[in-house]
Amino acid sequence: MTRRVITGLDAKGRSTVLVDGPPQAFEGQWGGIVWHTDTAPVDNSRQADCDPVQFGFDLMHTASSLFMMLEFAPGQEPFWHATNTIDYIVVVDGEVVLELETGEVTLKAGDCLVDRGVIHSWRNDTDKPARVACVAIPAAPVGKGATV
Numbered sequence: 001m002t003r004r005v006i007t008g009l010d011a012k013g014r015s016t017v018l019v020d021g022p023p024q025a026f027e028g029q030w031g032g033i034v035w036h037t038d039t040a041p042v043d044n045s046r047q048a049d050c051d052p053v054q055f056g057f058d059l060m061h062t063a064s065s066l067f068m069m070l071e072f073a074p075g076q077e078p079f080w081h082a083t084n085t086i087d088y089i090v091v092v093d094g095e096v097v098l099e100l101e102t103g104e105v106t107l108k109a110g111d112c113l114v115d116r117g118v119i120h121s122w123r124n125d126t127d128k129p130a131r132v133a134c135v136a137i138p139a140a141p142v143g144k145g146a147t148v
Contacts, residue, residue, distance in 0.1 A: 031070040040064040078121035087115040094130030097123040
């Protein structure tokens with residue numbers, strides 16, 4: 001899984017590494033939370049790791065930002081959904097198919113996606129896991145709105 005390094009200030013006000021380790025794991029180990037915030041603008045004075053939280057689509061709508069690493073296993077069943085968020089996604093390793101109501105697009109390592117709250121699903125047609133980094137920020141609903 002991914003290593004996360006979180007910076008902050010030490011007791012003398014100097015820049016330092018506060019956290020160096022794996023993300024907070026999701027149930028089922030298919031991803032992890034790198035960081036989340038509850039307010040905007042963010043208070044960067046915190047001197048500890050972000051509080052552990054249980055992942056759920058409700059978290060995507062209540063956190064002011066949510067940074068996750070997700071893994072899509074080969075043959076994973078597609079799950080159609082929409083969230084009231086804007087998601088910034090980068091494929092880190094492998095490839096995934098983004099399914100939309102009007103068609104699909106294959107995204108490969110290095111590809112970037114801005115998902116603007118529309119109905120979609122993910123599929124991995126390869127024989128290797130795919131990993132993506134995702135930052136989700138709450139947004140006003142579009143189209144049919146959240147389906148989860």
